[in-house]
Amino acid sequence: MASVTPPGLAYEVEHLPDQHRFQARVRGELAVLDYTLEDGQMVITHTGVPEAIAGRGIAGELTKVALRHARDNHYTVVPDCEYAQHFFENHTEYDDLLAP
Template identity: 35%
Template sequence: MNFCSEPGRIFARDENGRLVAEVTFPQQGGVAVINHTFVDPSLRGQGVAGQLLQAAADTLRQQGLRAHPTCSYAVHWFSVHPDQQDLLV
């Protein structure tokens, strides 16, 4: 899946321009609060949410930011990816 990004957001749209996947992480004082993950039901079970979180983690690392996950999926994703724990505040 091809993701687009803008500050504090990584997302994907389908061929009709409809939002089908998104993770949002507004920044507050050098910390990105990962507060929302959405995957359209048509894409669930295909690993898209995990791809979104990996893209967000890569983006935060490149920007030198730390992460504070508040979205339940993001909390879970970080718990099963010990290699990403260094991003957490």
């Protein structure tokens, strides 16, 4: 489990490997990043943050924790959801993780 503390919020990003999910509960709301694993690739299939807690960088933190996990486990990443695609466009420091 990774602790993340953005300004004004304190929450933990939890990894649930059996469910292929990273999640964070913030102010009673559940934000998630879902993925699949296939042939050494982490496919990010869904990132969701409820409107009540949107705009606080939570999806970005979930993605960063997931990408650290991918890097630590030598996975390449396929950003299959719209948010993950946008994240990679704006964070070129993770380009080395992109699947060919």
